[in-house]
Amino acid sequence: MREIRSTSEVAPGILFVEGPASNWTVFHGDGAVELVDCGYPADRPLVEASIRAAGAEPADLRRILITHGHSDHLGSSRELAVRHGAAVQTAAAELPNVRREVTEQVTVADLLPSVLKRGTVRWAVEAIRAGGLGDVGVPSATAFDGDTLELSTGHRLHVVATPGHTSGHACLFEPDARVLITGDVVVTGHALLRESGELQQLPAFFHHDVAAAAASARSLDLCDTAIVLPGHGPLLRL
Template sequence: MRAIRSLTTVAPGILFVEGPASNWTVFHGRGRVELVDCGYPADRPLVEESIRRTGLDVAALSRIIVTHGHSDHVGAARDYSERHGVEVLAAAAELPNVRREVTEQVTVKDLLPVALRRGTVPWAVAAIRAGGLGEVGVPSAQAITADTLELSTGHRLEVLSTPGHTTGHACFFVPDAEVLITGDALVTGHALLPETGELQQLPAFFHHDTDGAAASAQRLSLCDARWVLPGHGPALRL
C-alpha cells in the first residue's frame, strides 16, 4: 500500500511531502494551492491527502510547477490539467520532455549494466507499478517566462536553471524562507543509493548529461538555504 513517508512544514504555507518514492511540495495560502512536482501517477491520492492536510481541498489547486518531465515528478499533472483546468508550468527547455515530444528518461537498456546491483530490480518493478511507463505527457504545459514566479498563495519562487539531469531541469529558491527545492539535481536518498540524509547526486545513468548534472549540483551546493527539499529522500535542514 502506498503511503506518505513524512510531512514537514518548513515555513508558513510550505509543506514538504516525502512520498513513497519521490517527493512534492505543497504551497498554500489565500485559499489557494500550488504544487512543485506531484510524484508518480499512482501518488495522486497521496497528493490530494497532502493538500487536505493544509486545511484546503483539491479544488483549491490552481497550478503545478514541475522541476522536470520524468514520470515520478509529473505524475497526474495531465489529468489535473485536462479535467480540472490546472495550469502546468516547466522551464522552456524542458517543455519537449514534459509534453513527451522527446523522452529523456532512464530505459531498460540503461539499467542492464546495474541489473544485478542490490535494489535495482525491486526499484524498477515498483516504478512500473506506480505508473512510470504510463502516458504522463502534458501537451498543454506552458513555459516559465520569468526569473521569478509569484504564486497565488503569496509565495515567491526564484527559478534556477540546472540542466544535466534533463535538458531543462529547473530548481526553485524561496528567498523569504531560505528554502531550496532541488528536484533531482540534488537528492538526500534513493532506493539505489547506499546513504540517506546527506546531499548527493543520483547514480550517473539517471542523468541525460552527467557533466552538466555535476556542474549544476556544484552550483546548488553554494546556494544559501536553510532547508533543502529534494526530489528523493527526506528534507534536509542545514
C-alpha cells in the first residue's frame, strides 16, 4: 500500500510532502492550489489527499509545475490535469522530455551494473509497479512564462536553471520564505543512497549528463536559502 511518509507546512501556504518514493510541494491560498511535481502515476490519490490535508480541494488545482520530466515527478500530472482542468508547465528546455518527444529516463539497462547492490532490485520493482515504465508524457504541457512565476495562490517562484539530471531541469526558489525546491539536482536521501539527511547527488546513472549535473549542483547558491525541499529525502533546514 502506497502511503505518504510525512507532510510539513514549512511556511504559510507551502506544504511539503514526502511521498512513497519522491516528493512534491503543495502551494495553497486565495482559493487556489498549485503543485510542484506530483509523484508517480500511482501517487495521484496521495497527491489529492495532500491537497485536502492542506485545507484545500483538488478541484482548486490550477497548475502543476514540473522540475523535470522523470516518471516519479511527472507521473500523475496528466491525469490530474484532465480531472481538474489544471495546466502543466516546465522549463522550455525540458518540454521535449515532459511531452515525451524525447525520453531522458533511466532504463533497465542502466541499472544492470548496479543490480547486485543492496536495494536496487526492490527499488526497480516498486518503481515499475508505481507506473514508472508507463506513458506519462503530457503533450499539452507549456513552458514557464518567464523567470519569475506568479502563482494563483499569492506566492511567487524564481526559476533556477540546473541542467544535467535532465536537459532542462530547473529548481524553484520562493524568496519570501527562502524555500528552495531542488528537484533532483541535489537530494537528501533515496533508496539507492546510503546516507540520509544531507545534501548529495543521486547515483550517476540517473543523470542524463553527469558532468553537467555535477556542475549544476556545485553552482547552487544556498546563501539566501533557509529550507531545502528535495525531490527525494526529508526536508533540510539550513
